[in-house]
Structure formats: structure tokens, C-alpha cells
Amino acid sequence: MYKVVVCDTISDAGIEILKKEKDIELQIKSDVNKKELPKQLTDADAIITRSSTTIDKEFLSFCENLKVIGRAGVGVDNIDLDEASKRGIVVLNMPTGNTLAATEHTMTHMLNCLRFMPNANYELKYKHKWDRKKWMGIELYGKTVGIIGMGRIGSRVAIRVMSFGANVVVYDPYIPKEKATKIGAKIVDNLDELLKVSDIITIHTPKTEETYNMIDKEEIEKMKDGVILINCARGGLYNEKALYEGLKSGKIRALGIDVFENEPQLNHPLFEFDNVFATPHLGANTYESQIRVGEGIARSVVDALKGRGYENAVNIKMEEEEITELGKQFLGLAERMGSFLSQYIKSFIKRVTIYAHGEIESCTNSLGLFSSVGILKNMIDEHVNYVNAPYLAKERGLEIETKIYDKATEFKNYLLLEAEYDDNKKIEIGGTVFEPNKARIVYMDGFDMEIELTGNIIVFRNYDKPGIIGKVGEILGKHNINIADFRLGRKQALGEALSFIKVDQEVNDAILKEILSIDGAISIAKVKI
Numbered sequence: 001m002y003k004v005v006v007c008d009t010i011s012d013a014g015i016e017i018l019k020k021e022k023d024i025e026l027q028i029k030s031d032v033n034k035k036e037l038p039k040q041l042t043d044a045d046a047i048i049t050r051s052s053t054t055i056d057k058e059f060l061s062f063c064e065n066l067k068v069i070g071r072a073g074v075g076v077d078n079i080d081l082d083e084a085s086k087r088g089i090v091v092l093n094m095p096t097g098n099t100l101a102a103t104e105h106t107m108t109h110m111l112n113c114l115r116f117m118p119n120a121n122y123e124l125k126y127k128h129k130w131d132r133k134k135w136m137g138i139e140l141y142g143k144t145v146g147i148i149g150m151g152r153i154g155s156r157v158a159i160r161v162m163s164f165g166a167n168v169v170v171y172d173p174y175i176p177k178e179k180a181t182k183i184g185a186k187i188v189d190n191l192d193e194l195l196k197v198s199d200i201i202t203i204h205t206p207k208t209e210e211t212y213n214m215i216d217k218e219e220i221e222k223m224k225d226g227v228i229l230i231n232c233a234r235g236g237l238y239n240e241k242a243l244y245e246g247l248k249s250g251k252i253r254a255l256g257i258d259v260f261e262n263e264p265q266l267n268h269p270l271f272e273f274d275n276v277f278a279t280p281h282l283g284a285n286t287y288e289s290q291i292r293v294g295e296g297i298a299r300s301v302v303d304a305l306k307g308r309g310y311e312n313a314v315n316i317k318m319e320e321e322e323i324t325e326l327g328k329q330f331l332g333l334a335e336r337m338g339s340f341l342s343q344y345i346k347s348f349i350k351r352v353t354i355y356a357h358g359e360i361e362s363c364t365n366s367l368g369l370f371s372s373v374g375i376l377k378n379m380i381d382e383h384v385n386y387v388n389a390p391y392l393a394k395e396r397g398l399e400i401e402t403k404i405y406d407k408a409t410e411f412k413n414y415l416l417l418e419a420e421y422d423d424n425k426k427i428e429i430g431g432t433v434f435e436p437n438k439a440r441i442v443y444m445d446g447f448d449m450e451i452e453l454t455g456n457i458i459v460f461r462n463y464d465k466p467g468i469i470g471k472v473g474e475i476l477g478k479h480n481i482n483i484a485d486f487r488l489g490r491k492q493a494l495g496e497a498l499s500f501i502k503v504d505q506e507v508n509d510a511i512l513k514e515i516l517s518i519d520g521a522i523s524i525a526k527v528k529i
């Protein structure tokens, strides 16, 4: 059983997914005081949070059993990623689920800053004032909107403001220029250029050392008089003191702000201004977005706990690979093949070359990672997982390389692992997946044969002569070991033969020795997957 604790409110749709899993014990602790919370997580296998839970080193020191942190949203600035990685905890987020909600929230703030809608609404309904002069607005049409950070949200805001007839200037040094130019936006090389020409500035970067206080007093001074500022990304990207001064002096016409350096924020000095539109971190708060995020993170956490895949893992090096359902199956296969190899070889493996063929050719980095986990789990007596495997492999001098398989094969998708061990010894195994969750080995060292990579497998090599296999069966029977599956491969009649014998229980070394003593036996090994 895995214990999964939900620490912040997620959608019912996400909760239902977790409830349906038979081997998951679900606990909801979104109402527990945040100081008390870590003490209640000592035996949790996974936790799911949003931005309200700060997961720092001290928090993690209580979570002795933790394997997975699921962040129901984009920003992981509330999680100490280095500490989580050191502890081998996988951190997953759900970056795309709330993109549209945050984009539309940004537009809402922008339009409010242009038209003062909340003030007019308040005065009419609660003060009974019909004042049409006071709430004179300005149009978005024809204005220049400066967008800092042209990622998922920034790029969508750009398209929306352009549809209002505004011009867009982008500052984002980390994107290809065409991302901005192809939609008709202008991209600038330095922030100052954007600050000088923009009537409205909206920021959509993550909170990093580089972006923290990126807009300070000096930057505000460079802006146009009457500039409108929006922050629906992270508190602290705009220096809050500088914002206050800019509003007080009238330099800033209006501010739309959803996020604060310290949250929750009930009594901020910025609240004294009528031209500040503040919301309590509502960017992601739409029903649609919360369903997407809740469902997505629940599925990813279950997958990660069960080793089925690590979608959106932020501290696992999978680079830009898009892993399809089939890809996930092959990652599982790569891990099993790695495990098979290291148990079979039982010696120091110095290099593994993975050859991939078919749809999975694009997953080369992830295939390397998963096979290294399989190899290391048997090589070292330590807690190995997808987070610490690259560090452990490096430390132990295990080199993993991935290449495209360029020989002919009858399989649509195929993996071949070639391991070098001891002094220039080599071994090759091939594998594929024919149907979901059925990883198979289909080739080993020149023998074409297949068996599902699960359970206890005896790998037996012998000279192909009559009577040997019968004797193996006799020995196993004598020790009450039931044979569940038996596969034999030969290169040629009366040459060498290789058998995979699947048995219902693990066999001990004495039984293996007895089989090896049969006349004609060459080698024997046991593998447990």
C-alpha cells in the first residue's frame, strides 16, 4: 500500500482518481495547520500540494518515507528541489493545466486596469453613484504591451492582446526569436527597450534568482508615465516597495496583481490605492483548470509511485522528450532489461549501449535513465531511483550511451542493450513490448527466443544433446519447484542451447549448482524481475 497525502485543496476529479486505486491509502490534510503538517507526513509515500505549502529542508526532514511530491500547478519555487533530489524524491508538476486560466486572469486584470470596472461596479451598487465621468477608461487598441517571459502563458497573452489591436514587444532571452516574430510580436534583446516603449507591462517568468526583483525602482523610472503593470506570475518579480512608490507618485496608472511575496496577504500597503486591483492568487482558479490540474497530478503521482512513468518530473533529467503511452511501456522494458543484465552478469558493468528502434528512438535520454535504474538497483545496496540514478552511475563509473538501432529487425519497436563488463566481455539482450505491460526479452547473445520479463527466471546454457532438459526438470521437481514457462533457443542443432525457465518460487544457489553439475551444462544464473 502507498500512502498519499493531499496537503492543499485539489479538485474532486483528482481525489476520485486516487480513491479508485486499490493499493493507495488516501489522506486529505488540506485543513491541517502548515506548521503541524510535516509531523503528520512521516510515513507518507507521496504528497500533493499547491502553492500554499512551503516544502523546505526542514519540512522534508520529517518526510522519511517520501518518494514523490506532486505539485498541482506550474511553479515549484515553494519546493527545495536540491534537497528533494538529494533525498531521491521525484518532484512532478502539472504545467499546462492552468495555462488558459492564468492567461485569462491576466487579461481580466489588464482590462480592469484600463477601464476601472471593479471601482465603477462598487460605486454604483454600494454607493448608489451614477458617475460616468470619473471612470473614463483607455483602450487596449493601438497600445504597446510589453511581455516579459514568452512561455506558455506569456505567448497566449500576446495572441489575445494582439486580437484587441495592440502591439506586442517581448523580452525573453531564452526563446528562439521566431517564437515571437512568427505571431507578429517584436522581440528585444534587452529589458530596457521594452520598458521604454510599453504602455502596459505584464510579466510571465518563473521566480528565479535572476527574475526576483527584476522590476525595481530603477526599471520603473525607465517606463512611460502612466504605465499599467500586471503581475499574475509570482510575488517578488516586481519589487513591492518600488510598486508602492510608483503608484504614490502617479508614475504607474494602475496595477493588476494576483501574487505577493508573502502569501496569504491580508493587509498589504498596496491595498491603499484605488487603482490597484488585487486578487488572492486566483490565476489558476477556474473549474476547468482545477479539473485538468487535479486529474493530471493525481495520475502522474500514481504512475510515479508505481514506476510506470514520470511525466512532468522537474528533477529528473528527461530533457525535452515527449513520452507517449508506448514510450512509457518501453521505459519500463528498459528498466527490466537493465535489471536482467546486472543480475545475469553479477559483476561490475562499465558500459551499457542502448540501441533503440522505432517510435521510441526519440526517447534516448529517458531510456538511458530507466535502464541505469534497473542496472544500479542490483549493483548497489542503496536506495536507487530516477532522481539519484545519474549521480550514482557517475560515482560508480557506469557509462550509459544511447544510439539508434540501424540493423534490420522484424520488430516495429525494439531495444537492444549491449553491456561491457570485466575485461572486455560483452553481452547483448534484445527486448520489445507486444501488448501493454508485457515487457519481453526476445533475444540474447545470438539466440532468438522470448519470455516475459517478470518473476523468477533461470537462465541456463548447455550443449544441445538429448536428456539435459529432462534432468533440469527432474532436479526442479525433486525440490518442489514448479515450472511456469520454459523457452529454449538454439543457434543450430547439437550446438549450444539457451533456456529461460520461469519458476513459481525463487531457487536457491544449491539447486542452481546441482543443475550446473549436469553433464553438458555450461552456465546458469537466476534473475528476479
Ligand SMILES: NC(=O)c1ccc[n+]([C@@H]2O[C@H](COP(=O)([O-])OP(=O)(O)OC[C@H]3O[C@@H](n4cnc5c(N)ncnc54)[C@H](O)[C@@H]3O)[C@@H](O)[C@H]2O)c1
Pocket: 074, 075, 076, 095, 098, 099, 102, 148, 149, 150, 151, 152, 153, 154, 171, 172, 173, 174, 175, 204, 205, 206, 207, 210, 211, 232, 233, 234, 258, 259, 281, 282, 283, 284, 285
Ligand atoms: N497566478 C497563478 O495562479 C499562476 C498560474 C499559473 C502559472 N503561474 C506562474 O506564471 C509564470 C509563467 O508560467 P508559464 O507556465 O508560462 O511558464 P513557462 O515556463 O512556460 O514560461 C516562462 C518563460 O519565462 C522565460 N524567462 C525565464 N527567465 C527569464 C528572464 N530572466 N527574463 C525573461 N524571460 C525569462 C522563459 O524563457 C519562459 O519562456 C510562472 O511563474 C508560474 O508559476 C501563476
Ligand SMILES: O=C(O)CC[C@@H](O)C(=O)O
Pocket: 050, 051, 052, 072, 073, 074, 075, 076, 098, 281, 283, 284, 285
Ligand atoms: O493553484 C495554485 O496553487 C497556484 C497556481 C499557480 O501559481 C501555479 O504556479 O501553477
